[in-house]
Amino acid sequence: MDFDARLIQFGLSVVFAFLIGLEVKTYHQHFVKDKRHDFFGTTRTLTFIGVLGYIFYVIDSVHLTLYIAGIVGYTLLYALFYQKRLQEGKSSILLYLVSLLVYSFGPLLVLFPYWMGALLFVTVIFVLNAKEAIERFSVSTDTIEFETMGKMVLLSGVILPLLPNQPINSFIPLSPFKIWMAVVIISGISYAGYIVQKYLFPNRGYYLTGVVGGLYSSTATTVVLAKKFATENIRVLDAGIIAATSMMYFRLLVVVAIFNIPIAKALLLPFIIFALLGFASSVFFLQDRDKNTKGLTFVDNNPLELGTAFVFAILFVVMMSLTTYITHYYGLEGLRVLSFITGFTDIDPFILSLITGKYSVTHTEIISAILIAAGSNNLLKGVYALWFGGWEKSYRSAIVIVLLGIGTIAWAFLI
Secondary structure, rough: HHHHHHHHHHHHHHHHHHHHHHHHHHHHOOOOOOOOOOOOHHHHHHHHHHHHHHHHHHHHEEEHHHHHHHHHHHHHHHHEEEHHHHOOHHHOOOHHHHHHHHHHHHHHHHHOHHHHHHHHHHHHHHHHHHHHHHHHHHHHOOHHHHHHHHHHHHHHHHHHHHOOOOOOOOOOOOOOOHHHHHHHHHHHHHHHHHHHHHHOOOOOOOHHHHHHHHHHOHHHHHHHHHHHHHOOOOOOHHHHHHHHHHHHHHHHHHHHHHHHHHHHHHHHHHHHHHHHHHHHHOOOOOOOOOOOOOOOOOOOOOOOHHHHHHHHHHHHHHHHHHHHHHHHHHHHHHHHHHHHHHOOOOOHHHHHHHHHHHOOOOOOHHHHHHHHHHHHHHHHHHHHHHHHHHHHHHHHHHHHHHHHHHHHHHHHHHH
């Protein structure tokens, strides 16, 4: 390796270590309450650690004897300091971990592109600065939900590669691998909407609840908002209910686009039209928005719960088998009837089966079926709005989403 490369690597090791040392000093001043408390390591100490890490690695980059000895020696030295801290009731090893990261700059800059070292530097600085934000996030976040996400990721990462990639049978033309992959993707989309509506807008108003909640589940959002009519008869609730249904069109468009671009392109025009009509209608019901000063708690199940995912997978397989049977024996008319009926349930498994399966119907007929299912689902939400909100209070939003449903179904018969 030429002289210039060595010089750059050494210089970056020194600069990164020095700047992290300054950041650690700032961290100590802001977050350590007892300023008289001994603090193991200063800006100069961390700079020397970075220099030693680079030199020890370069001297023996094959056996790494000096480099490993440096880690062991520093660990023993820190252990003496840490024993004293334990006696004083202090147990944090943050500085030790930061020192190890600084020590690793040398081999990192030698073995990998320089952006890797820069990325590590930025990460360390960011985490040190984010102490208060991380603490607030930890307090306000339900850790069980992230444990659920971890289980789902683990199950997908471990089980998914082991699943066979051969079609199951003629009625289920997808392999177990593709079925579970579809479940993971749909659950991920729902989870993103779930996190947005639960954590990013904790004090949202009724209208924003409808907009964000529609990303996750427009049906659940409709029920939650309609129930609020029992205590508050304000028209912004109508706006929220209509907005949730409007967002459903965008959500379905994203789902379809992931699995079948040609069908998504064909659905783009009607879905955009009905979504915009819905949002335009919701604007007329925002007259009472100034009265809406309270937030709304949206309680629903985490879509990454294993039970929820398995139920979705079962429904997906059942819908695919049923769709294959119906299209084979009853053709287009049977598919349209099935589409209308499934609209009164969870339409995601049905739509997913339509865009991923192989049936004896054309793309145009599949597009028609998706429109019918979406339209009948709007009719269901209109019923929910009336049932939970009462005719006298929620009839306005119910009429709008029913009209959107009728219009969507009508479009299906015109293509």
